[in-house]
Amino acid sequence: MKRLFTNLFLVALVTAPGALFSQNCRDIVKYCSHAKRDGFLRNGQSLSGAFVEGDTAEVAIIVYKDMEYRMSLCSPNKGQLDGKFEFQVVENITKPTWKEVTTFEIEEKYDEYGDFVGEQKIEKKSRRRVYQKIDVVRYDNKKDEDAQEFIFVSDKTRKLTIKVYIPSAEGDGESQGLGAETYACVGLLIEHQPSFKTGFNR
C-alpha cells in the first residue's frame, strides 16, 4: 500500500508541472499586443499553449474573403522569445497535373504461314489528368526579415495551416534558454476586420 502511494506521488510529481504550466497558459493570448485601435477585433481562432524550445505547433484556421487578418505571436512569460518566432502560412491546394500511365498489351505473333509463334509484350503510354494535393507556402517570416506579424487579405475563403516554430531563448552570456523542464506560454493572436474599410477609419 505504502509503495502504491509512493508511486502515485512520483507520478504526480512528474506530471504536475506540465499540467500546471499548461493550465497557466490558457488564454495567454489576451496578453499579446493587439491592434484594436486599428479596428481589428480579436478572432476566435486565436490560440494559447505551453511549449518547450524546438517545439513545432500546427494550427488549421479558416480565413474569409473580404476580411483583413493580422497574425502575431507572443510569449508573455518568456519575453526573450518575442521577436524570435518562426512561422509559415501554408495552404494545401489541389493541383491538376498530367500523370503518365504505362500499360502492357499482349500481342500474339504469327509467321508468314499463319502459325502461332509466340507472344509479344507491347508497351503503351498514355497521359491522364489527375489531381494532386500539395502544400504551398503562402508566407514565411524568415523570408520577410523575421517579421513577427503578418497582415493579409484573401480573394477567396480558404483553409490555412499556420506552422509555428518555438525558438531557443538563449541570451548573451548567461544562458537563459528554456530547458526541457521549462515551459513557455505562447499565444498565437489572430485578429480580423472587414477589408473593405477605407478612409479615416483605417
Add this chain to the structure above:
Amino acid sequence: MKKNILKWNLIALIGVLIGFSSCGEEISVEKEIEKEIEKEIVLDMPELDPDMAYSVPTPNELFAVIKETGVSYDGTILNLPVNSEKYSTKKIQALNFGVYFADLAFASSFEENASILSYFAIIKVLSDELGISNALDAAIYEKVEINLENDDSDSLLFLSNDTYFQAYSYLEDNERGSTLALIVLGGWIESLYIMTNLGEYEEGSNLVARIGEQKLTIGNLMGFMMKYQDDSNVAEVMEELADIEELFWSFEEEEGDDVSTSQEDDVYVLSGGATIMVSAEQYEKLKELVSKLRNEIIEGEL
C-alpha cells in the same frame, strides 16, 4: 470516411458481379463501375491530423462577412428566448447556448438593438444552468444596457465577442472541452440555418458562395470535436452531423487561377485557387438537413 468507402466498394462489387453474369452488358457495367469509383474519389474526405489544432471561426466573424452580401436581417428565423424553458439536460443547454450566441452575433452584426438585450439575457440564464456564469463579466448586462442607450453598436459587437471568449476560456480552463464542443457545434448549426434561410438559391450569388465555403469549416469543426469524442454526448452529435458533412464533401471545386501571394504596402494578398460550387439541388438538400438538426436542437429533442 470508412462508411463511404464500404458503401462504394459494395456498389462496385455488385457491379462486378452483374458484369460476370451478363457478358452482353459488359461495357456498360464497366462504365458504371468507373462512375462509382469516380464518385468515391469525389466524396473522399480528407484525413484529420490528430496532432493539428483545428480552429473554428466564431458566428461573429461569419455574420460580419454575411452582412456584406447585402442580405437583410430577419429576426423571425431565430430561436425564441422562451424556448430555453425546454432545455433541461446539460447537453441540450450547451447546444442551445451556442444557438443563442449565434442569434446574438447575428443581431449584433445587423445592429438590431431590440433583440440584442433579450439574447444577452437568455445567454446569462443558460450560463447559470451550465455553471459558467462566474466566467462572464458580472456587469455585462449593465454594460449592454448602457451601450444600447448610447446606440454604440461597435461596443456591443465587442461585448458579444468578449462574452464568447470568456465562456470559451472558462470551459477550457476547467477542462470542460466537451461542453465547449457542443457550444461550438450549436453555434455553427444555427449560423448555417440562418444563412440558408436568408434567401433562395441563386446561382453565383454571394450568399450561396458563403454557404458553400462552409465546406472548409465543417472539416475544422470535425477536427475540433474529435478531441472530445470520448464524451458520449459529443460522439452522438458528431454522428448527427454525418449527413451534412457528406453533402458538403459532394460540393465540387472548380479550378481557378494559379495560387499567388503578392504584397500591397504592408498587406499581403493571397489569390487564386479553387472555388466551391453549389447546385440548386445541393442547396435545397443542405437547407433540409440543417433545418432538421437545428429544429431537433431548439426543440430539445436531440
